[in-house]
Amino acid sequence: xxxxxxxxxxxxxxxxxxxxxxxxxxxxxxxxxxxxxxxxxxxxxxxxxxxxxxxxxxxxxxxxxxxxxxxxxxxxxxxxxxxxxxxxxxxxxxxxxxxxxxxxxxxxxxxxxxxxxxxxxxxxxxxxxxxxxxxxxxxxxxxxxxxxxxxxxxxxxxxxxxxxxxxxxxxxxxxxxxxxxxxxxxxxxxxxxxxxxxxxxxxxxxxxxxxxxxxxxxxxxxxxxxxxxxxxxxxxxxxxxxxxxxxxxxxxxxxxxxxxxxxxxxxxxxxxxxxxxxxxxxxxxxxxxxxxxxxxxxxxxxxxxxxxxxxxxxxxxxxxxxxxxxxxxxxxxxxxxxxxxxxxxxxxxxxxxxxxxxxxxxxxxxxxxxxxxxxxxxxx
Amino acid sequence: xxxxxxxxxxxxxxxxxxxxxxxxxxxxxxxxxxxxxxxxxxxxxxxxxxxxxxxxxxxxxxxxxxx
Numbered sequence: 001x002x003x004x005x006x007x008x009x010x011x012x013x014x015x016x017x018x019x020x021x022x023x024x025x026x027x028x029x030x031x032x033x034x035x036x037x038x039x040x041x042x043x044x045x046x047x048x049x050x051x052x053x054x055x056x057x058x059x060x061x062x063x064x065x066x067x068x069x070x071x072x073x074x075x076x077x078x079x080x081x082x083x084x085x086x087x088x089x090x091x092x093x094x095x096x097x098x099x100x101x102x103x104x105x106x107x108x109x110x111x112x113x114x115x116x117x118x119x120x121x122x123x124x125x126x127x128x129x130x131x132x133x134x135x136x137x138x139x140x141x142x143x144x145x146x147x148x149x150x151x152x153x154x155x156x157x158x159x160x161x162x163x164x165x166x167x168x169x170x171x172x173x174x175x176x177x178x179x180x181x182x183x184x185x186x187x188x189x190x191x192x193x194x195x196x197x198x199x200x201x202x203x204x205x206x207x208x209x210x211x212x213x214x215x216x217x218x219x220x221x222x223x224x225x226x227x228x229x230x231x232x233x234x235x236x237x238x239x240x241x242x243x244x245x246x247x248x249x250x251x252x253x254x255x256x257x258x259x260x261x262x263x264x265x266x267x268x269x270x271x272x273x274x275x276x277x278x279x280x281x282x283x284x285x286x287x288x289x290x291x292x293x294x295x296x297x298x299x300x301x302x303x304x305x306x307x308x309x310x311x312x313x314x315x316x317x318x319x320x321x322x323x324x325x326x327x328x329x330x331x332x333x334x335x336x337x338x339x340x341x342x343x344x345x346x347x348x349x350x351x352x353x354x355x356x357x358x359x360x361x362x363x364x365x366x367x368x369x370x371x372x373x374x375x376x377x378x379x380x
Numbered sequence: 381x382x383x384x385x386x387x388x389x390x391x392x393x394x395x396x397x398x399x400x401x402x403x404x405x406x407x408x409x410x411x412x413x414x415x416x417x418x419x420x421x422x423x424x425x426x427x428x429x430x431x432x433x434x435x436x437x438x439x440x441x442x443x444x445x446x447x
Contacts, residue, residue, distance in 0.1 A: 054443045135382050143387075147394045151402040158406035163413045170405050173434055181441045251402050258397030259390070261440045266393060268386040 002201045004333065005077050006194050008084040010221045013190035015091040016103040017047060017225020020186065022233040023100070023256070023276035024178035027249035030238030033168035034175070036229070036354040043179040044227035050183020051191075051219030065108055065128050066115045077197050078322050079114040081329065084193070085336045086110025086315030090307060092343045098232035098240070098352075099303035102271040104189060105133060109308035113315030118323065132269065137304055140259075140270040141278025148255035148279040152286030155247040167246035174253035181260050182272055183222065190218045231352040237277065240296045242284030251286070252279040274304065397433070404430035 025039040034042065066075065087103070087110040094101040115123040155167070191210045198204040204211070238244065244252070256272075256279045263270040277300055284292040318336070321328040404426045411423030439445045 050441075053441075131382055139387060143391050143394060146391075147398045150395060151398045154399055155402050155406045158403070159409050160413070163409045166409050166413075167405070170430075174401070177434065177437050177441065180438070184441055184443070247406075250405065251398070254401045255394065255398040257437055258401070259394040261437055262390045262393035262397065265440060266386055266390045268383060268390045270390070 001077050001081070001329070002197060002203070004329070005081050005084065005197045008081060008088065009190050009193045009197070010217060012084050012088050012091070012103075012107065012193075013187065013218055013221035014225035014228075015088055015095070016186055016190070017044075017222040018228045018230040019091055019095060019101070019103050019225075019233060020182055020273060021226045021229050022237045023272050024175045024182060024253075025229075026234045026237035026276075027244055027252050027280065028168075028171045028175045029234060030244045031168060031171065031246045031249040033171035033246060033249060036231075036234075039175070040227050040229040040354070042176060044223040046176055046179035047183035047187070047226045048219050048223035050180045050185075051187035051222060052215065053180075054184040054188065065112060065125060065132065066123050067125055075111075075115070075196070075200070076118065077200055078329070079111065079118050079319060080193060080197055080200075082114035082117075082319035082322050082332070083107065083111035083315045085318040085332060086113055086311040086313070089314050089336065089339055090311035092340060093310075094303055094307070095230050095232055096343055096347055097299075097303070098236040099300055100233050100237055100273050100277050101300075101303045101307045102137075102273045103186065104271060105137075105304070105307045106311045107189060107193075108133065109311030110315035112308065113312030113317075114319035116312070117316045117319040133308065136268070136270050137274060140263075140274035141281065143270070144255055144259045144275040144278030145282030145285070147259055148252045148282030149286040151251035151255050152248055152283045155251050156287060159247065164245065164247045167250040170250045171246060171253060174250060174257055177257045178253060178260070178272075178276070179226075181257065181264075183219075185264070185272070187218045187222045190221070191215060194218070229354065231354065231356065232347075235352055235356065236296065236300070237280055240293065241277075241280050241300075242290055242292045244280070244283065245287065245290075248283040248287055248290070252276075252283040255279040255282065397437075401430055401433050404433065 021040055021043050025034070025043050028034040029036050029039050084107070087106040090106045090109065091101075091103060112124055155164075191214055194214050195204065195208075195210040198211075198214075199206055199208070256276045259270065259275045259279070260272055263275075281292055281297055284290050318332045322332050408423045408426035408430060411419045411426060414420065414423070
């Protein structure tokens with residue numbers, strides 16, 4: 001059981017990585033500041049490094065959402081197992097739809113669902129749910145959007161048109177910062193899940209820090225996921241919401257970095273994914289002549305709204321089956337694997353990969369194919 | 381239920397941080413790419429300040445530096 005939970009936790013870490021590549025790298029890829037493959041490689045390395053930089057693991061898996069500890073619910077490995085299934089499946093569904101959604105919310109949602117089935121509605125602290133998830137989800141994109149809007153206005157007011165392509169150089173630095181910040185935060189979640197499972201199973205002392213091998217495998221899993229690149233989400237964030245110019249990309253990344261750093265250090269936690277999406281929309285409003293596709297933005301917002309209930313539903317279902325006994329757990333694992341395979345097969349139908357994100361830096365590149373065709377005809 | 385003061389400080393800090401970096405980088409681009417030679421050093425200074433702000437971001441990201 002413990003081995004199964006660890007395997008699932010690593011799979012979750014992997015989906016977390018490829019879901020969140022877009023947060024840092026969608027804008028530099030969209031403006032051509034970094035080539036797609038190079039961008040995901042940088043992001044992967046920085047996530048790997050980030051995972052080692054900070055190993056301060058949260059004391060609670062759910063961040064207080066579920067009443068853990070004395071007088072509350074004891075979170076069992078079975079609950080964590082079911083919660084992880086919910087989180088992974090929801091992450092894959094949103095990836096298939098190309099929606100940037102918060103991986104932490106998927107994890108919390110899955111765990112909440114599992115805890116409700118395992119321990120009843122009393123297990124959930126509703127006020128924490130509102131103040132930690134629902135309100136920040138509204139405030140994060142608005143904050144980041146406002147910041148990105150102002151930054152975009154400043155960039156366009158100061159620079160002349162011919163100078164703006166040089167923002168690409170700055171983009172490399174700002175997007176790297178986003179990646180590193182992501183690595184220091186997100187690998188911790190999985191380390192926390194695995195460590196708490198080991199503690200619950202009695203393999204590790206209460207309150208001890210994660211073992212070295214846990215840190216290493218978590219870092220590798222998130223880096224590998226990042227390198228794989230959630231190209232569908234990168235496409236949505238980089239091209240689907242608005243057309244991004246280098247100056248906008250720089251402004252959006254600066255806004256994302258500043259907002260995330262401020263929120264982690266001033267005690268008002270915001271989701272990286274929601275901040276990054278808000279920045280892109282803000283910069284789209286900020287440039288004259290740019291338009292924001294609000295339909296896409298609306299789809300993303302709906303995705304955020306249903307992340308917790310949807311992951312919770314899957315988590316609850318998985319938990320309900322798993323509580324039936326060992327056979328239930330095996331059934332869960334089999335069904336989950338089948339669904340994952342189905343999603344991958346389905347995604348093959350219309351592939352989105354690095355090649356589909358290639359940017360034509362040179363306007364002539366868009367014309368050339370035609371010209372060569374006519375040339376070929378002339379040669380004939 | 382919501383810590384509005386914390387939220388406000390996050391908002392203000394993000395605006396200052398992001399707009400600061402973008403302002404300095406933009407001024408740097410403007411001056412360094414300028415036709416008049418006299419203002420170019422100001423552009424370089426601006427880039428350096430921008431770099432320092434980015435380093436401060438790095439300092440904030442890496443916990444080992446501030447604990």
